[in-house]
Amino acid sequence: MSTDQAVRPLPDLVSGDRGWPLLGRGLDYARDPVALMQHQWDTYGPVSPLPFLGKTYVMLLGPDAVGDALRNADKAFVNEPAWGAMVGPFFNRGLMLLDGSEHHGHRRIMQEAFTRDRLTRYAELMHPSIARGLARWPAQEGFACYPALKQLTLDVAADIFMGGAADTTPGEMDRVNRAFIACVQAAAGVVRADVPFTRWGRAYRGRRVLEDFLRHYLPAKRADPGDDLFSVLCHIEDADGDRFSDDDVVNHMIFLMMAAHDTSTITTSTMLQLLGQHPEWQERCREESMALGDAPGLAELEGLTSLDMVMKEALRLRAPVPAMARQTVKETVVQGVRLPAGTPLAVGVQFNHLMPELWSDPTRFDPERFGPERREDKSHRYAWAPFGGGVHKCIGLHFAGAEVKTILHHLLRTRRWHVDPSYVAPLDNHSLPYPKDGQPIDIAPL
Numbered sequence: 001m002s003t004d005q006a007v008r009p010l011p012d013l014v015s016g017d018r019g020w021p022l023l024g025r026g027l028d029y030a031r032d033p034v035a036l037m038q039h040q041w042d043t044y045g046p047v048s049p050l051p052f053l054g055k056t057y058v059m060l061l062g063p064d065a066v067g068d069a070l071r072n073a074d075k076a077f078v079n080e081p082a083w084g085a086m087v088g089p090f091f092n093r094g095l096m097l098l099d100g101s102e103h104h105g106h107r108r109i110m111q112e113a114f115t116r117d118r119l120t121r122y123a124e125l126m127h128p129s130i131a132r133g134l135a136r137w138p139a140q141e142g143f144a145c146y147p148a149l150k151q152l153t154l155d156v157a158a159d160i161f162m163g164g165a166a167d168t169t170p171g172e173m174d175r176v177n178r179a180f181i182a183c184v185q186a187a188a189g190v191v192r193a194d195v196p197f198t199r200w201g202r203a204y205r206g207r208r209v210l211e212d213f214l215r216h217y218l219p220a221k222r223a224d225p226g227d228d229l230f231s232v233l234c235h236i237e238d239a240d241g242d243r244f245s246d247d248d249v250v251n252h253m254i255f256l257m258m259a260a261h262d263t264s265t266i267t268t269s270t271m272l273q274l275l276g277q278h279p280e281w282q283e284r285c286r287e288e289s290m291a292l293g294d295a296p297g298l299a300e301l302e303g304l305t306s307l308d309m310v311m312k313e314a315l316r317l318r319a320p321v322p323a324m325a326r327q328t329v330k331e332t333v334v335q336g337v338r339l340p341a342g343t344p345l346a347v348g349v350q351f352n353h354l355m356p357e358l359w360s361d362p363t364r365f366d367p368e369r370f371g372p373e374r375r376e377d378k379s380h381r382y383a384w385a386p387f388g389g390g391v392h393k394c395i396g397l398h399f400a401g402a403e404v405k406t407i408l409h410h411l412l413r414t415r416r417w418h419v420d421p422s423y424v425a426p427l428d429n430h431s432l433p434y435p436k437d438g439q440p441i442d443i444a445p446l
């Protein structure tokens, strides 16, 4: 909350900013979220009204307003009703959808699944499934890398999250994958009820398939501690000995798979695009990877400094979560603007990533901006926030770093790829931004 300015009400909408009946500016967001954010900033400043899917949202832009919401110093903002309205009931009671002391309690337990020791083990386990998956990639011009990466991260999830699924046939596994994708795609549903042949109808069925699948394996996971995330969630406890119930494990697993999947796939595909367009960076990253072995450990992966800067730059240019949802539970003031209780908000971190006030030549691919001499990300605490901030900051950020870098490490050591420097990915922004054309790359053996 900012208190040092005169408090004023939310600006009125200027004419032409109502958008379409019911959809509001939803179509403008889907077409080009950054252009919409720029318009909001130019017209209203950091706190702006935004008609969106039948409600008047408030969009927060710029590092100060974003920081106010994410830090949540006076506990005015909550997640559950806000994210719940976006992603539907399919990720019910996932960590991101819990608030207050309940969130705190669950996060304390879940933290135990993401300790340094656990991450070291997950990183070891990733190598074989990633190497196996990439071995199937053809040498091809115009290879659609996005769907291939999506399959790869699903396979990794089956191994690392599930520890394999011993009594599930490939056909059943395929059904589980489709159920999972149906849940993820529900966010873009227009009909938001359990109606057959709609996105939500499919997602309701998908959630049931996922629950049945996880409950089938639960007794075995409870009985036999393993290294996969599912087993880990069954056995971890916080310092007071609190543990997850069976329902908690199922809810957290479904949410974790969702949180990990598209975000990591988007990041990896953006990196493939950028490294394909900037061969000098591809070579620089390759040299570092060649200096390591086939299956580097977590610390070695973290030591791939060029790849690390490229990953940060990819997350800056295309944040997998461009905006976060929040809702006020009491009246509060953001950057001098009074917001009543019950206000839904979109917290637009992607805009911060491209502000000329915070970054030099912001649309240019320039990973060195994250190098020790420049550290442009330090221009403001919320200049770069692809993983969010505050108590809900991504719990899987180091896991994501390990997975994305392991995929790139294997690719750099076995393939060379090229992308036309003028290529601009046509993004679908209905849920998280992904390239509609499958993001073609020309890929060949090294």
Ligand code: HEM
Pocket: 079, 095, 096, 097, 107, 256, 259, 260, 261, 263, 264, 267, 319, 320, 321, 324, 325, 386, 387, 388, 389, 391, 392, 393, 394, 395, 396, 397, 399, 400
């Ligand atoms: C590059 C990949 C990823 C990106 C960009 C990303 C981004 C985010 C963001 C922005 C949030 C905050 C949402 C909010 O405050 O409303 C978040 C939360 C979360 N993420 Fe990630 N994420 C990534 C990968 C992962 C992975 C791999 C996992 C798990 C293995 C994961 C698990 C979670 C969980 C559980 C939360 C909720 C945390 C809480 O509410 O306490 N994420 N992520």
